[in-house]
Amino acid sequence: MTDPPAPRSRLLKLLDWSDRDKCLLLSVLLWGYMFFICVWHQVTVHLTEFGRNYVSSQGTAMLNSVVLINLLGWVLLLAWGGWLRHENRHSRIYPNVFLSFFSVGFVLLGWVFGLYSPMTGMVLMGSPLVGFILFGFTRVAWNFAFTVCVVLLLAWLSVSGYVEHAIYFARDPVSKQHLSYYWIASTVAFMVPFITSVITLVALLLGRWVHREKQIRDQALHDPLTGLSNRRELFAQLAHELARGRRSGQSLTLCVMDLDHFKRINDSHGHGVGDQVLVQVSEILRACLRETDLIGRIGGEEFVLALPETGAAGAATVLERCRETIASSPVPLESGDFLTVTASFGAVLWLPGHPANHALTDTQLLSRADEALYLAKGAGRNRVMFWSQEEEGAAAFP
Template sequence: MSRAFGVLAALAVVIYQFLPDDRWWLTATQVGIGWVSVTAILAGAHRMPRRERLPWWLFAAGVFANATGIAVATIAAESYGLVDLPTPADPFFLTLFPAVAGGLAVLIRRRDRRPDRSALVDAATITTGFGLLAWVYVIAPRNLGDHMDRLAHATQVAYPIGDLLLIALTTRLLRSGGSRGAPFWWITASLAAFLLGDSAWVVLGNLGAEGEALANTPWIARLLESVFLVAFLLFGVAALHPGARQVAEPADSRPAGLGKGLLALLAGASMIAPAVLVAQTATGGVTDGWSIAFCSAVLFLLVVARMALLLREVERQAGQLRDLARSDELTGLPNRRAWNDELPRALERARRDGEPVAVAVLDLDHFKRYNDTFGHPAGDQLLKAASAAWHATLREVDVIARYGGEEFVVLLPAAGAGDGRQALERALAATPLGQTFSAGLAVWDCRETSDELIQRADTALYRAKKDGRARIEIAAGQPSNAAA
């Protein structure tokens, strides 16, 4: 349905270029295309669950108001001569901005369940840059000594402000997580078409008499009107697409950081202030110095904020990488690297405090047979369940780590052979799924290296396996106080 509507929409825009140069015919066609687009948006929303329809209803309201405003503008001008601002059509045209902005805000909120400060800073940076352009070339010139009253000024200024609102929310939408299928890009293209059409009228307005002449040229006016028709129709194409409901689905992962396109856009927005300053200097005088200075200061602060957030994210990811490098992926316990760092520190503390320290090596009995019987996924589940059960029986100061395969090591600070055996017996009794382990326990003799201590515990482990498994063996060569 979306493809068929897209083909018909393209055909309608082409036909519009060849209609008679009659304002009533053109108005009827523009309004008809707008209302057909509204019908398509509502039809697409109707296929979605009720809770997912709100953003599409808001889009439909905005398009309906804008398209209806075309009819109101023509009737007001042709029948009543109402062409000075504000016209009866302006409320309809301006309704587009809050309605579409509301729909975008709902989509952004649903796509990103958690706040994204970096995305907000990026949107603010781009909006600030374009905001300076709007102020210097659109808003400020409207207040320079003309005869228009305040309501007319407010109406004229409302349009560029509405465009800035859409720029901010469009940028924020592009920085959101979630699905980026065809409907997402159709919505983005529609917003871009609205902004392009408004920008074109602004440029023509700033060209003075030449711009007015160009705007009254039939084929140029027809082309600009077609831009808005395309914007209407793209919303309908997006709503009718089978993947339309995925646009509001929450993100599975955070969006990517500073890509090349985003970096170029941010750099361009940051250069707008100096570019305006250069342009005004080249034409003989800086007339908006305070505005340029204020915008430059805001952009500078936003760039600093973005750098701070980026550095914080880099630090967070570096911390995660450090944690991953020291954690066993399956069990979540410290891995061999973390153990090799911790054991020498524990021995040094024991030497300084004059306390014993014990080390045990555990090995699940008949683990290969268990894997062969129940499969490797079941073996992985056993390792996870056993390590969690053993960890629960130990003290907070004790450390258990996965040494490799089905082998684990336990560090027992301030524990001699007797305390160490009791701790291991509790762990042995807690082993799940009717399984057992063999263990070798060694108490540090205050002279040997950490490798030598582990070797003695490992030798005791093999003796436990040889003597029948499901048992704990004390390593030979213990110090005289090891049984304490």
Template sequence: PFCSLVVTGMIALASYGFLVNRHNPSAAWYQYLGQFYYAAAFIFFGYLVGTLSMPVGIILISGPLIGMIFFELRYIVPACVVSVIGLITLTYASAFDLLPYAPIMPADRSDLTQVSSLWLLSFYVFVMPYMITAIYVADMTFGHWRERGIRARELSRTDVLTGIPNRRSVLDILEKEIARTWRHGPPLAVALLDLDHFKKINDTWGHPVGDAALQHATQLLQGTLRQCDTMGRFGGEEFMLVLPDTSLEGAQAMVERCREILEKNPMPQDDAPALRITASFGLTCNAHCMTLSSEQLIRAADDALYDAKRAGRNRVATTLWALSPSAAELS
């Protein structure tokens, strides 16, 4: 019955893990709980079949190695230490006749159910160094793989030139903020900005200067935005600003500060006059309609950006999805 209870607990814990993974994939408490439950179950079943049996040895070596593929080392080491200490304690208890060895084995096979302290010592002298070395090498290997995977994911979501989120990444962030708005209610503002006459900068000064202008504008705007805001490169000289928990009025003030920062801080050049950089901004907000999709918000911001360019550039225009383009408010 106790074996059935342990197995049922493992199944229940694994099933609950799918639910935890949906809401908080990096939940540390669950990862520790899972590791220690596995360690306790391993000690229990290892005692039943014999702590020095081949199955226990195989699992003792392979368990941590497999675990390091899915978990970080900090979750595995404590459970591994508990498992080893538990098995050693039970084995010595059997060696000194305090507990029966391998109680699940047939009682008439003394060769399977008895262990001497000398044989026990020699076993751990040979096994433990190998186990420690194998775990160390595996951690180095898997850790390197994890770092490469994390780095590859970062590169795939980051614009190489400016170091900010690329189009795919900023769109993902926008979707998450929209979902949060639907659940909790604070309004969300979105702005698209386009550097004015950027083609002329490239044609006049060359593409290296154009790249430097993009980096200069990014640095200025990043320093103006709040920590909760996100700036992403939307394409070419166009950028997106995602401003969570921001009303239309608050977003207008924020975006206007961004516009002024660009206008008042020209980009210095070696052996050439400082390059004046300005931008046109299109702004929208979902405060009037929390159910707007990302496509609707982007289209409204794009319409507002077009209005800002048509009105002379270097300005902020706002448009709400429910309003017609002619009702856009220029500021």
């Protein structure tokens, strides 16, 4: 039995959540935020001098109504989302209702406290940012446009005298004549949880994006079975090593390795065993080669090895060690038997200072290594052979 995922790991995968579950999480957070405002309001009105001097009776009643509407609304949305989750159902309407209620609820709060307050601007800027990331551009853009239109309408109505601005206050708590430090501290207290939540959420989502980008890049550049570089990545690295070798004058050995009778393994034991062989051989190659060496899988059972700054003698030693390790490491089968695997190696030495091969491309080098591999297979397989420039052929090494 596997352990359930830790809460933090689930939160890090927030982008993968369904819209229903995203709405549920945000509903919990927003209900808590509204409850915080409710507690602050009751304490302010009944226990502080600020409430007696600055809060109007009409504003008290209005905020009571707005907070009650918000608290009940988030409870209903939680109940709806919880029922959908319990029934393992999804609804296209649910996220739209969630976004619309969020807009209405916070516009009402902004109207009560004042549309020009820092809190209103913070909500107008921070909420769409999170919404675009979580729910996509189109759905959030419509709600954001609606919210902006309502805010502009209320601003015009308040300027024109049709509705009262900042109805919560009997007089302005922040002006040249009066400066309430209690209200400034309260504003900061309102903003800190919201800003912290927005920053944390955005940081988690951006971290998830970076992780996704890395996964996509790895999938594009690596063989999914063995984790080795694929053809694209291998040749990009090889081109870099050849360019570096031309500048430094250092040699490079390129090798093509092919598993002997691999088709027979697949036909006799199945592709599952064939995959097991490929994975084990990949691990052996990683163990036998240096971190600076290049390893890639470019075909079914075909691997390419590149050994920078390695001459013929050093390469022969390394490749022979790879060959011996593969041959002496049988693959265990489910039946309890062991499958012996061998490999053939065809290598070519590249000397950048030599006029005959200084300008050789990676494709030409690979072709020569292929010729050596062909001769290694013709000579009985399970051996290492080097392409010989002098003889225009291949020679066993050493």
